[in-house]
Amino acid sequence: MAVARLTSRDIRSESRLVVMRALLAAGDSTRNELADATGLSLATVSTIVQDLLKYGIVAETGLLAGTVGRPSTGLRVNADRGRVVGVYVEDRYLEATVFDAALGELATIEAVSDEPVQEADDVIDWIVRGLDAALERAQAKRDDVLGVGILLPGGMQRPVKAEPVASAIWLHLDRLRDRLDLPVVIDNPLKAIATAELWLGAGRRFANVVAVSLGFGVGAGIVQDGAVVRGATNSAGEWGHSLLAFEGRRCQCGRRGCVEAYLGVRGVRQTLAETDPGHPLTEGPDTFGFLEALVDAAEAGDAAAIATVERTAEFLGAALADLVAVLNPEVIAVTGWASAPVFHERMMPIIRRRVLADSPGDAAADLAFEFPTRCGMDGIAAIALERYMRDLGLVTTRVIPAL
């Protein structure tokens, strides 16, 4: 990775993204309001808006009568500029969502496969069919699509040690691009969730945000000083594979003691098994259904289920305190199973106490928690939109070239 240098071109690019996000946040705005909102000069905002108008990214909405002085021209992100499609793909599950160019959701389709979809050709077929089905539901055509974002769990740069099977399509990205004849960008859910927070969530109000994702896998998307942290090879945020316990439980990644081995769905089940080896819920698939059943059992007074939920909250609080220690964020946005209201109610008091107690000094004293319903899908759409702006020459964001 090259040394970060702040070129004039990068500065223009960053300013364009700042204006774009401010306009998305405002819905309707004016050049003057955007200058106020961003702190950029009116002259800079006007130049940027001119560039965005030129490419149809932004549209004028007519003259607005102001309370003082001349009427000003209304501005809005041009939703009709085109469509952006996000596709989330695991080996048995696929979801595709069509967004307008202002990142408004238009239509979603889901697909489930009884058999794992593993061969690259089959995965590509599945993505193409899912994308077309979503476009049909959104009454859109492929010609309308400005960009496609593919969300793949797991490390995306090169084949990794404990690689989720679907990630193999990373190696066949060119074939996917050829099949679709559309610009395609691939990223992992951590970066997408962080990008969603930056474009549409807490990252618009705070400079330092960590979004944690708790599911079968566990990870974090990091926003520092208003930018998504990617690291040297786009693999920053793998909090799920940092240590909870040296030489602790074996993780599916091969390491021992990872956060994910305690806080992924399978890890929660293992905590139950350690609490009560004969408990009926220790058997069955490692799905969110297990977690629902666990909470139901806890609500019904099942002692082992209660102990497991509480122990899991202690693990989560301790693991979040590690993120506070290293990154000292203003907000932690919790997504995934722990954000479900039923977990939230039972676990959050324990989690808050533990984070406060375990964080260095008073680093967590003013820490806020949020429970956004957004997932990585709108984030990958934002990344695809950013990529489109890059193709137009409007943005020079440094991303790993291979993506």
Next chain:
Amino acid sequence: MAVARLTSRDIRSESRLVVMRALLAAGDSTRNELADATGLSLATVSTIVQDLLKYGIVAETGLLAGTVGRPSTGLRVNADRGRVVGVYVEDRYLEATVFDAALGELATIEAVSDEPVQEADDVIDWIVRGLDAALERAQAKRDDVLGVGILLPGGMQRPVKAEPVASAIWLHLDRLRDRLDLPVVIDNPLKAIATAELWLGAGRRFANVVAVSLGFGVGAGIVQDGAVVRGATNSAGEWGHSLLAFEGRRCQCGRRGCVEAYLGVRGVRQTLAETDPGHPLTEGPDTFGFLEALVDAAEAGDAAAIATVERTAEFLGAALADLVAVLNPEVIAVTGWASAPVFHERMMPIIRRRVLADSPGDAAADLAFEFPTRCGMDGIAAIALERYMRDLGLVTTRVIPAL
């Protein structure tokens, strides 16, 4: 903390720092070379140089005959603009170093106290005497001083739970300023080490750097995308108080299982005591002298000492892999006891193997290690210099106002 907004003023400020660092790196340079080195336009560089010349931060060194075209004017950071003083203070140890305005080291003094210096007035006295002694050795006067940087271990924002005694002077910063009648900036060693890497070390060649500091305490200074990560309340980088082992050893901070409880000097001794409870080196003060004796014993074939050194290397490798998981740096700069050649030789093969094995995917495949001899002292001098540029209106760096 306010939302990060990229104002035109911030952009000028960032560009000035970029030019300043490039000029420090080059020693002697020209406007054209600086434009090449930074990627900024020649016009922008010329404007910035004009600002820096106006305040005497940069000096012209006369006309240089170029190989092609007109001769160009040489430029250099104006070392004689004034002096910057760094002071490191613990409760029994003080060190003060005088730098010129190009961050060249001129003179250092050390002071040791048999009794802990704990009362705020005594600490302030000690700092003032140390600063004056260092200035005298550097043949400089207080009037020459552009800024003073105080390095204090521990959380600096507000009184913290397990507060090192000397940190209390944080609460009396105004009195220190009154006594010295000089601009004073206080920061912790982690931020100073990161700033030193950014201004003078790996951070000039890489965008993503983590500098770890291993001493009595343990911490990390983080550079991401060419900027020091401070977090919401300036307490980012407290890697020493992230988990190595849930419910593990009691740390002096009150938490259990912190990295510092295994990798601070006291933690290494505890590993020895767990390996061989009756070992003679388990007794004595927790100083670097213990570590030297430990390595000597290992070199002499002492099985418990060898096992302790090797176990410590496993702990350190695992804890560094956590930083790779979350931050995915290009370089880890190791400072403190592990950078001493004797540890380095015995431990680095184990550390490298462990970091590679424990890091997610191939996130550590291209990771480099460095062992800079610089410590936080030149970093706090750089922070003091940055502060001086801020007082002149040249820099708008967002730092926590209380500092």
